[in-house]
Amino acid sequence: MIACLAPNGQMDYRGDGPCTRLLVGTAKGVAILERAAGQEWRHTGTMLEDRHISSLTIDPVKGGIYAGVHRSGGIFFSPDQGRTWESRSEGLTVDHVFTLVATSENGKPVVYAGTEPVSFHRSYDEGKHWEEMPALANPPGKDKWVFPMPPHIPHVKTMTVDPRNPKQVYAGVEQGGLFVSKDAGASWRELDEFSKPTDESYRDVHQVVLRPNHPDEVFMTTGMGLYYSANGGETWDHLTQRYDRVGYPDKLIFAPNDDKTMFMCGSHKFPGMWISEKEARGTVQVSHDLGKTWAPSANGIPDPLKGNLEGMCLYGWSGGFSLFTGTTDGDVYGSDDGGQNWTKIASDLGPVSKVEHYKMLLPGYVSARGNRPRPHA
Numbered sequence: 001m002i003a004c005l006a007p008n009g010q011m012d013y014r015g016d017g018p019c020t021r022l023l024v025g026t027a028k029g030v031a032i033l034e035r036a037a038g039q040e041w042r043h044t045g046t047m048l049e050d051r052h053i054s055s056l057t058i059d060p061v062k063g064g065i066y067a068g069v070h071r072s073g074g075i076f077f078s079p080d081q082g083r084t085w086e087s088r089s090e091g092l093t094v095d096h097v098f099t100l101v102a103t104s105e106n107g108k109p110v111v112y113a114g115t116e117p118v119s120f121h122r123s124y125d126e127g128k129h130w131e132e133m134p135a136l137a138n139p140p141g142k143d144k145w146v147f148p149m150p151p152h153i154p155h156v157k158t159m160t161v162d163p164r165n166p167k168q169v170y171a172g173v174e175q176g177g178l179f180v181s182k183d184a185g186a187s188w189r190e191l192d193e194f195s196k197p198t199d200e201s202y203r204d205v206h207q208v209v210l211r212p213n214h215p216d217e218v219f220m221t222t223g224m225g226l227y228y229s230a231n232g233g234e235t236w237d238h239l240t241q242r243y244d245r246v247g248y249p250d251k252l253i254f255a256p257n258d259d260k261t262m263f264m265c266g267s268h269k270f271p272g273m274w275i276s277e278k279e280a281r282g283t284v285q286v287s288h289d290l291g292k293t294w295a296p297s298a299n300g301i302p303d304p305l306k307g308n309l310e311g312m313c314l315y316g317w318s319g320g321f322s323l324f325t326g327t328t329d330g331d332v333y334g335s336d337d338g339g340q341n342w343t344k345i346a347s348d349l350g351p352v353s354k355v356e357h358y359k360m361l362l363p364g365y366v367s368a369r370g371n372r373p374r375p376h377a
Contacts, residue, residue: 002081003315005324007354008099009055011253011313019315019322023082024332025053028350030067032082041345048076048085055100061109064126068097070355077127091130094119098155105166114156118173120185133185145176160208162215172205191233206250212259221249223270226291239291246285256316262287263339265309265325274360280308286339300342301333307361311352326352328361
């Protein structure tokens with residue numbers, strides 16, 4: 001009865017009863033939150049201290065947990081729900097790991113890793129050895145890739161596996177584009193129709209989510225809002241815009257009991273504006289019609305919230321589901337009633353943040369361009 005909350009990686013978990021253990025990936029390590037049934041959450045310890053955790057995911061076959069680490073951290077593995085960890089980075093050619101996804105093939109675990117600079121690795125032996133698949137790192141148009149924050153290096157921000165075929169993987173490069181592979185990363189094809197005719201944020205892909213029970217339907221959050229494709233990413237409808245309440249969306253999760261209901265979190269404006277305004281105004285919204293309309297779903301989360309919500313996950317069981325979200329200020333909020341009401345369940349854990357996003361909201365922060373907002377971030 002465990003779930004993981006981190007800036008990237010797995011967002012959807014299932015168990016036999018209410019969640020009692022939550023691992024939170026922060027800029028200061030993996031914080032462990034625990035509760036007994038009906039009791040309040042407690043912060044019971046932190047593992048991998050002083051490492052900036054980018055991603056957490058659980059192997060669906062054996063239950064092992066993988067942690068990706070920003071900068072020069074590589075990958076760590078826990079066989080016992082986060083109590084102990086060991087490095088599993090052999091074969092990685094890039095040790096700044098941005099995102100991880102675990103799946104299974106013929107009953108055996110498979111793990112994919114995306115990095116900064118862009119590369120794609122896979123492991124068929126629980127992370128003991130990694131193999132780089134170089135095709136994603138050098139597609140046509142790579143010269144246009146960029147990431148606004150110094151050192152301006154693009155990365156694999158998100159990966160999603162088609163539940164019908166573990167070899168079919170969607171990968172989003174921030175900022176560079178959306179790609180799909182049908183051979184476990186050996187080759188890739190870009191799905192670029194969403195960026196035409198204009199795209200102020202140049203293919204700023206955040207998350208790619210497949211609709212449960214309808215995996216040809218693809219939803220994608222970006223720096224320009226939310227997109228929807230009915231045909232596997234070949235064509236797209238633009239559902240939300242930069243001027244909407246969540247103008248810079250990131251996490252998107254389907255409710256387990258209704259595949260027309262989605263929860264989305266993110267900030268009001270793009271990060272370049274956070275520097276001058278000193279607030280991100282992160283929030284959660286809900287849609288009951290596949291993203292056509294949205295309503296607030298953040299009662300109990302401060303409004304305005306100074307920080308952004310850069311992590312969100314869902315844990316479902318036969319009797320209901322819980323939602324969790326983490327802020328760039330190091331707080332975690334939880335909801336046990338379908339997102340209607342939220343409670344702060346932990347504070348001061350360390351920022352739940354993509355790379356240095358959290359620093360943009362600190363007093364005195366000045367970007368390499370001064371405090372002038374960039375057109376995208």
